[in-house]
Amino acid sequence: MAEKHLFLGVEAxxxxxxxxxxxxxxxxxxxSALPVILLGESGSGREVIARALHSCSPRHPKPFVDLSCGSLPADLIESELFGHERGSLSAPRSTRPGLLELAHQGTLFLNEIGSLAPRTEAKLLQAFDSAHGRRLGHVRQPRTDVRIIAATSAPSSAQRLFSALSARDTAQLLKIPPLRERPEDIEFLACHFLSQQNPELRFASGAMTALYSYLWPGNVRELRNTVLRSALMAKGPLLHADDILFSPAVPGATAGVAGLEPALIRQALADSGGRLQRAADSLGISRHALSRKIRSYGLNPTTLIERISV
Ligand SMILES: Nc1ncnc2c1ncn2[C@@H]1O[C@H](COP(=O)(O)OP(=O)(O)OP(=O)(O)O)[C@@H](O)[C@H]1O
Ligand SMILES: [Mg+2]
Structure with a gap:
């Protein structure tokens, strides 16, 4: 059964x-307040998970502060995190609180930390370790209590972060599976995005097969963009396979014949009203082989035949 929740204004x-x-x-x-490392591809929902972690925590009334590390130069990191005191070298004229201070008692989410240059990443981690909450040029050191969530798509950077953040407390590592490894989500997400764009529209079954046969290298973000874009192409109440406007070809993005298998299994189960033997017969395989494939693709026969009810 599909679940739908709202975390800090973002639907999941x-x-x-x-x-x-x-x-x-x-x-x-x-x-807990332990640091968390999110390992997942871009577009897989790292920010959604970070927001969920904050809103399910006792810290939820306090701020959730989001820093996208992608474009952060090394020399700005310290002043971003710690702020600066009027008269300090980096800010002779104004005092500005750092993100750690702004996120006091809340959560600081560092997205795409793996895109930092190694020297910058090392500086950031050192900064956490050496002086929680010290404004540059500040004589006092206000203590800040911040839960750190850091997201990356590179396993090597997740490993470095894990060691660095675990120096103080044991960090938690959460892996977010790419969309191609959880095909059951495709239909629910696609229907949700479609109804956001136009509540009158439905997918024709061929369109759903097309969505299943694609590998979604850009994950949920790409699915969302594709559905919103394609919805504009519908000529009636049904969106057909031909109306689906995939992103310009990315090598390896289509699943090929083998990748169609989950879609074919879903179709066979839907056509047979969820009866395994009948679905297996129509696919020309044994009931046992079908059960094994259902398990290996992470498909759930009961949700396959239910109407979308998110
Ligand atoms: N489980 C989900 N349910 C609904 N929407 C989702 C889900 N996961 C992701 N999204 C949507 O997909 C888009 C990308 O999600 P998000 O920003 O969390 O990804 P990300 O991993 O941080 O990647 P990026 O760095 O590309 O932003 C957003 O519009 C988000 O709302
Ligand atoms: Mg994001």
């Missing part, structure tokens, strides 16, 4: 067992 939807497990972990981990 999932139906796959992997995302259900992930959100259960989120609810558990949210109770």
């Amino acid at each position: 939807i999932w139906a796959s067992p992997r995302m259900r497990d992930l959100f259960e972990q989120v609810r558990r981990i949210a109770q």
Whole structure:
């Protein structure tokens, strides 16, 4: 069954067992103040998970501060994090609080930390370790209590972060699966985005097969953009396969014949009203082989035949 929640104004939807497990972990981990590392591809929902961690935590009434590290130069990191005192070298004229101070008792989310140059990343981690909450040029050191969540798409940077952040407390590592590894979410997400764009529109079954046969290298962000763009192409109440405007070809983005298998299995189960034997017969495989494939693709036969009800 699909779930739909609102975390700090951002909607999160999932139906796959992997995302259900992930959100259960989120609810558990949210109770502590331990640092969290999110390892996931761009567009997979790292920010959604960070917001969920904050809103499920006792810190939820306090600020959620978001720093996108992508374009952050090394020499600005310290003043961004710690702020600066009037008269300090970097800010002779004004006093500005740092993000750690702004996020006091709340959460600081550092997105795309893996895109920092190694020297900058090292400086940032050192900064956490050496002086929580010290404004540059500040004589006193106000103590700040901030939960750090850092997201990256590179396993090597997740490993470095894990060691660095664990120096103080044991960090938690959460892996966000790419969309192609949780096909059960595609239909619910696609229907949700479609109804946002135009509540009158529905997908024709061929359009859904096309969405399943694509590997979504840009993950949920790409699915959302594709659905919103394609909805403008509909000529009637149904959106057909031909109306789906995928992003310009990315090598390896289509699943090929083998990648169509989950879509074919879903279709067979839907056509057979969820009866495994009948679906297996129509696919020309044994019931046992079908059950194994359903498990290996993470498909759930009961949600496959339910109407979308998110
Ligand atoms: N489970 C989900 N349910 C609904 N919307 C989602 C879900 N996951 C992601 N999205 C949407 O997809 C888009 C990308 O999500 P998000 O910003 O969390 O990704 P990200 O991993 O931080 O990647 P990026 O760095 O590209 O922003 C957003 O519009 C977000 O609302
Ligand atoms: Mg984002």
